[in-house]
Structures are given as C-alpha cells and as structure tokens.
Amino acid sequence: MEELREAVRALLPRIAERAAVTDETSRVPAETVRELREAGFFRALRPRRHGGLEGDPVEFFRAVREIAGACTSTGWLGAVLGVHPWQVALFDRRAQDEVWGEDPEALLSSAYAPVGTLVPVDGGYALSGRWSFSSGCEHASWALLGAVVAGADGRPVDFLTVLVPRSEYAIEDVWDVVGLRGTASNDIVVERAVVPAHRVIRNYAQARLRCPGHGVNRGPLYRLPFGAVFTAAITAPILGAAEGCLRAYVETARDRTRLSLGGGRFAEDPFAHAAVARAASQIDAAVLQLERNLAELLDCAHRGEDPPRELRLRARRDQVHGTERALEAVDRLFAMAGGRALRRGDPIERAWRDVHAGGMHAANDVERTLALYGRGAFGFDVEDNLV
Structure with a gap:
C-alpha cells in the first residue's frame, strides 16, 4: 500500500490544479479518474483473486484524505468508487465474476436509499425505481442500488442491495448544488x-457479517462491518478537506495584513494562532479515532472473531462525530479568514461549501447516530444496518 500512497501523492499537484474547473463544471475530469485508475487506487480494497491489493483500509482512507485535501470532490469520488469493490466482494462469486470478468x-x-421496488420473478427479481445522489455514476459501469421487497399488504418485508449493469439504467443529469459540485x-x-x-445481497x-462472498474471499478485510467501512468512506474525504483548508489558511495568512481592528499581520494575531490550534486538534482527534476503530475491527477479523457490539457502535459514534469535528474546524478557519475567503473559488471558501455538503449525507446524521450509541450503552437493542 505504500507504493499506492506514493503513486497518489504524485498526482496531487495535478488534482489541485484541476480543483477549480472540477467545481465549475460539476465534473471530476475523466483524465483524473484515469490517472487514479492507472495508479492502482481503485484496486486498493478489491480482492486479490480479481487483481486487487486487498489492502489495509486505514491506508486506503489516508490516501483518500490526501486526495480530498487537494480537491474535495475528487477525494469524495475516490472514496465512494474505491470502497465499492470491497462491497462487491461480499456478493455471490458469480456477481463478482460478472463485474470484473469482462472489465478488470x-x-x-x-x-x-431503499427506494427501488423488487418484484420476485423466476430466477430473481424485477427492479424499478429512481435513485438520487449516485456520486460518480458517469464513470461507472455498474450501480449498487437499494431496494425493498414488499409483502402482500404492500409493506416492506426485506431490504436488499442489488447490482445492476450500466446497460439497464439511465442517468439523469440533475446535479446543480452548492458543495461537492464535482x-x-x-x-x-x-x-x-x-436482476438475477x-x-x-440482503442488508441484514x-x-x-454472513455474506455469500465469504466463501471465496476469506481474508479479514471482508469480515468488517459495512456500517463501519462505508461510513468511513463518507467521513474520510471531509476530514481531508478540513486538512487542506487548514493548510490553505496557514499559507495565505502568512503574508496577509489586516486592514481593520488595528491592522497587523494575520500571522502575528494570537486569535489566529488559537484558531489554528483548535482546528488542528479537532482534525487530529477525528483522524485518530477513525483509524483506531478500523484497526481494532480489523484485529477482530484477523482473530476470526465478530466485532463486539460496543466496538461497532463506537465506530459509528466516532465516525459521525469525526464529520462534526471537521465541520467545526473549517467553520472556525472560515470565520477567521476575513472577507477574502468569500470569493468564489478561494480554497477556504470551496472547502467550507464542500464539507457542509458532505455533512448532509445520510451517514452523517449525527444526533440519530449518537442516540444509537447511547441506547446501546443503556443495554437496549440496537437495530440499524449501518452499525
């Protein structure tokens, strides 16, 4: 994985150069996706039997943060497109072979979101529906979609994720938003x-942690909870954006002079010093917790043990709080950056928009997720597919 990190670092200057056009055009350039593909980035969590690295998720998310520090939209796209091979490894072997057989x-x-409707037919299901927020779908040849099977009374009886090839769905260009535009x-x-x-795959x-793909992908990587791995893919780019925002703030503040409140250089302002310290501490705390939890989950998998409920709940607690910490850090830096940061396209302004957009993802529902942790702490049952 160290070779992968080095390959990604070599791309960062070009990714940063394209950040403005990515934001303006609402597209991560195909050239960037191609470069990440050639660097092996999207193979990080793919099974070895399909040419992947089957690597350490902590290292993968570190690479995600570095990309997001250069361009949040690119980091977000890299995270979600890069984590999906991990989930495909949980599907039946035939599904994996179909995905990577023709195109490695x-x-x-x-x-x-379980907005699709599944009707049982001979050998599988008939699927219909419309889904929003499919990041990077124009670069993908398959989609993982949420759907429900309804009973005779029309109520859901099962929640599933289905794998659909590009030939069987249409993409409607509706993305015109404030942040994560690319x-x-x-x-x-x-x-x-x-759908055969x-x-x-059943969400339950x-x-x-009882999936069809475990019969062929026996490594510990694929014994991690979906609720920990996928949600980390949502928080990691937000943390990376906060790290990039902190760097941009320090770099731009070094040579700036305050024109009000007595003047003086920003870099000599003790309140700026305190803001940097608080932001850096919030980011560090979030990263340390995220990595600690993933490492402990992986240790359980190496030992052949299912992770305890307390650890799974803690991982989700720290994931949503990690996003919250990143937003607080960026808000603090944005407030201290002065009027210059209001200019559209300023790196701090763009980071502020991007982290707030990322914070609205369903995986970042802070209060509801913290309530799940508290419910578990009091000994109540916790039923949630993202734990």
Whole structure:
C-alpha cells in the first residue's frame, strides 16, 4: 500500500490544479479518474483473486484524505468508487465474476436509499425505481442500488442491495448544488430490469457479517462491518478537506495584513494562532479515532472473531462525530479568514461549501447516530444496518 500512497501523492499537484474547473463544471475530469485508475487506487480494497491489493483500509482512507485535501470532490469520488469493490466482494462469486470478468478495471457507483421496488420473478427479481445522489455514476459501469421487497399488504418485508449493469439504467443529469459540485451525484432510473438472484445481497446478511462472498474471499478485510467501512468512506474525504483548508489558511495568512481592528499581520494575531490550534486538534482527534476503530475491527477479523457490539457502535459514534469535528474546524478557519475567503473559488471558501455538503449525507446524521450509541450503552437493542 505504500507504493499506492506514493503513486497518489504524485498526482496531487495535478488534482489541485484541476480543483477549480472540477467545481465549475460539476465534473471530476475523466483524465483524473484515469490517472487514479492507472495508479492502482481503485484496486486498493478489491480482492486479490480479481487483481486487487486487498489492502489495509486505514491506508486506503489516508490516501483518500490526501486526495480530498487537494480537491474535495475528487477525494469524495475516490472514496465512494474505491470502497465499492470491497462491497462487491461480499456478493455471490458469480456477481463478482460478472463485474470484473469482462472489465478488470470496472468501477461502480451507488445509491443505497431503499427506494427501488423488487418484484420476485423466476430466477430473481424485477427492479424499478429512481435513485438520487449516485456520486460518480458517469464513470461507472455498474450501480449498487437499494431496494425493498414488499409483502402482500404492500409493506416492506426485506431490504436488499442489488447490482445492476450500466446497460439497464439511465442517468439523469440533475446535479446543480452548492458543495461537492464535482461529484456529479446524478439520478439513476431503472424501469423493470431483471436482476438475477446472485446479484442481490440482503442488508441484514451484511449487518450480520454472513455474506455469500465469504466463501471465496476469506481474508479479514471482508469480515468488517459495512456500517463501519462505508461510513468511513463518507467521513474520510471531509476530514481531508478540513486538512487542506487548514493548510490553505496557514499559507495565505502568512503574508496577509489586516486592514481593520488595528491592522497587523494575520500571522502575528494570537486569535489566529488559537484558531489554528483548535482546528488542528479537532482534525487530529477525528483522524485518530477513525483509524483506531478500523484497526481494532480489523484485529477482530484477523482473530476470526465478530466485532463486539460496543466496538461497532463506537465506530459509528466516532465516525459521525469525526464529520462534526471537521465541520467545526473549517467553520472556525472560515470565520477567521476575513472577507477574502468569500470569493468564489478561494480554497477556504470551496472547502467550507464542500464539507457542509458532505455533512448532509445520510451517514452523517449525527444526533440519530449518537442516540444509537447511547441506547446501546443503556443495554437496549440496537437495530440499524449501518452499525
């Protein structure tokens, strides 16, 4: 994984140079995706049996943070497109072979909200629906989509994630937003596509760590909870954006002179010193907790043990709080940066927009997730597929 990190670092100057056009055009350039692919970035969490590195998720998310520090939209896209091979490894072997058999470098996008409808048919299901917020879908040849199977009374009886090839869905360009503009998180529309049973995975089975893909992918990487791995992919780029914002603030403040409140250099302002210290501490705390939890989950998997509920709940607690810490850090720096940071395209302004957009992802529902942790602490049952 160290070679991968070095390859990614070599791309960072070009990714940073393209950050403005990525934001303006609402697209991560195809050239950037190609360079990340050639660097092996999207192979980090893919199984070895399909040419992947089957690497350390902590190292993968460190690479994500570095990319996001140069361009948050690119880091976000890299995180979600890069984490999906990990989930495909949980599917039936036939599904994995279909995804990577024809195209060993195939990418996948996702939209996990269970808004699709599944009707049982011979050998599988008929799927219909419309999903929003599928980041990077234009770069992907497959989609992971959330759907429900309804009972006779119309109520959901099961929640599933289905794997659909690009030939069976349409993409509607609707992405015109304030932050994370370059992610092109457009809508996916499916009209009665037939999904074979081997391209379906039950969300309950994922949460229970009992997946069809475990028969062929036996490494500890694939014994981690989906609720910890995917949500880390949402928080890591936000933390990377905060790190990039902190660097930009320090660099721009060095030579700036305050024109009011007595003047003087920003770099000599003790309140600026305190803001930098607080922001840096918030970011460090979030990163340390995120990495500690992933490492402990991986240790459990290496020992062949299911992680205890307390650890799974703690991982989610620290993940959402990590996002909250990143937002607080960026807000503090933005407030101290002066009127110059209001200019559209300023790195601090862009980071402020991006982290607030990322904070609105469903995986970052802070209060509800913290309430789950508290419920578990009091000994109550916790039913949530993201724990």
